[in-house]
Amino acid sequence: MEEAALIRAAQAGDDSAFEELVHLHDQNVLRLSLNLLRSPEDAYDVYQEAFLRVYRNLDQFRFDCSFQTWLYRIVSNLCLDQLRKRKVRREEQSHTAEGAGGWDRFDGLAEERAEGDPQRRLLSLQLRDRIEGALAGLTPRERLVFELRHYQGLRLRAIGDQLGTTEEAAKNCLFRATGKMRAALGDFL
Amino acid sequence: MNCEQAKSLIPLFLYGELLFDEEEAVETHLESCAGCRSEVVRQTIWHRALDRAALTPPAALLAGCRQELMARIRQEPRTGGKRASVWRRLAGWWNPGGIPRWVWQPAAAAVLLAIGFGSSRLLIPGSYRATEAERVESRVRYIEPEDSGRVQLVVEETRQRVLNGRLDEEPIRRLLLAAVRDPSDPGVRVESINALGRDSNTREVRQALLNALRQDPNAGVRLKAIEGLKPYAEEPETRRTLTEVLLNDDNPGVRTQAVDLLMRRREPDVVGVLQQLLQKEDNGYIRMRSRQALRAMNASEGTF
Structure with missing residues (x-):
């Protein structure tokens, strides 16, 4: 069934159509929230909350934008809220080692691929830490725009639509984000 | 400028x-x-x-998210008219030859109950020694109010069992082998492959691992299958599958694991494969491993 037909069926109360609709988009939603928040627990919460909001408000979806834009708007707002809360917490707690927990769960995969080559593994870990540090230096909006453009491959016009702003504002945000990232990683690469 | x-x-x-x-x-x-x-x-x-540095959500995380979401959605209050209308339409489609509903609806409920009960019996023959606990989940699928003030329900019941047994017990192994092929849930497939991989010394299990490595659409499942095949890396069928994966799998993580496992034994039969691989592979690590192996076997990188 095509997406529009699934949406209409789900709006009429067909839960299996809703489930199919979720499966069309949920891998991207989870990837987006996991990469933005760097924590499986937070990504899990955003996934649940985003799709529950979609379920509760699907009747109000009127096809005046794409379903993906509507869904990503919800996910983006939830992730921005999380990032802002974290920023406030970090400022309150000053210099604690927050943020390291999320990475540890993924060590297995990265290390497994580099097994048998300690130098490569060390470099990979150092680079990962530097990138993590550089991402943490971005504001929540810069982080979101960078993630949507670099990792999700969305055009700046679509990002602007999604965030309720102009393409130009999204472009400036991306420009600031890449500048900060380059400054943070410049001597390492 | x-x-x-x-x-x-x-x-x-x-x-x-x-x-x-x-x-x-x-x-x-x-x-x-x-x-x-x-x-x-x-x-x-x-x-x-x-x-x-991009993170890929583990298959088990996605599976957990999906399961929890659908459980929460089932608990959501339903917008009566709209949701009931689907079942009314379904009931209208299903009504055979205008038989009054009060005749076939209780019969349908009985049939659903019988199917649920019968299938659980068919699935697990009574001879296994596994411990079990049962839970029945009932779900109202159709509601028909009557003028008399009574109401008729079609209830679908799913019987859940907890099985606890050893991997070499036939019912347990059979269920795990079936779960490996369950297209709806990659998380269950990962866990099934993981469990089967711990006791992969039967031909049936090894074949399931090889099939998963060749055909499963989820990279996490394919990675688990490679892990389970490690003790059999030198068997000809495993090497053939690894070669196939190395040349065709679209996931660099899977190809990396395949090349590492294949290179445990450097044999002339892989020279052509590595040469072919170098012509199209864009992953730096896999290219490096292939070059190292070709050099160690005194073979050239190119084909003539």
């Missing part, structure tokens, strides 16, 4: 986000400026490094 202006536009140039005229101006400048060209190369390397 001077170098300062060009450098300020390179980040957006690399994302393809410049206006047509700006892009033209940058390209013209790059043709004549080696310094800015090397800046483009530097930033391209930087992009690739960032690509490597």
Whole structure:
């Protein structure tokens, strides 16, 4: 069934159509929230909350934008809220080692691929830490725009639509984000 | 356009986000400026490094999310009219030859109950020694109020059992082998492969691992299958499958594991495969491993 037909069926109360609709988009939603928040627990919460909001408000979806834009708007707002809360917490707690927990769960995969080559593994870990540090230096909006453009491959016009702003504002945000990232990683690469 | 202006536009140039005229101006400048060209190369390397830092959600996380979401949705209050109407339409479609509903609806409920009970019996013959606990989940699928004030329900019941047994017990192994092929849930497939991989010394289990490695659409499942096949890396059928995966799998993580396992034993039969691989592989690590292996076997990188 095509997406529009699934949406209409789900709006009429067909839960299996809703489930199919979720499966069309949920891998991207989870990837987006996991990469933005760097924590499986937070990504899990955003996934649940985003799709529950979609379920509760699907009747109000009127096809005046794409379903993906509507869904990503919800996910983006939830992730921005999380990032802002974290920023406030970090400022309150000053210099604690927050943020390291999320990475540890993924060590297995990265290390497994580099097994048998300690130098490569060390470099990979150092680079990962530097990138993590550089991402943490971005504001929540810069982080979101960078993630949507670099990792999700969305055009700046679509990002602007999604965030309720102009393409130009999204472009400036991306420009600031890449500048900060380059400054943070410049001597390492 | 001077170098300062060009450098300020390179980040957006690399994302393809410049206006047509700006892009033209940058390209013209790059043709004549080696310094800015090397800046483009530097930033391209930087992009690739960032690509490597991308996280892919583990299959088990996605499966957990889906399961929890659908459980929560089942608890959501339903918007009566709309949701009931689906079942009314279904009931209308299903009504055979105008038989009054009060005749077939209780019968349908009985049939559903019988199917649920019967299938659980068919699935697990009574001879296994596993411990079990049962839970029945009832779900109202159709509601028909009557003028008398009574109401008729069609109830679907799912019987859940907890089985606890050893991997070499036939019912347990049979269920795990079936779960490996369950297309609806990659998380269950990962866990099934993981469990089967711990006791993969039967031909049936090894075949299931090889099939999963060749055909499963989920990379997490394929990685688990490779892990389970490690003790059998030297068997001809495993090597054939690893070769196939190395040349055709679209996931670099899976190809990396395949090349590592295949290279445990460097034999002349892989020379052609590695040469073929080097012509199309773009992953640096896999290319390096292939070159090392070819050098160790005194073989050339190219084909003639």
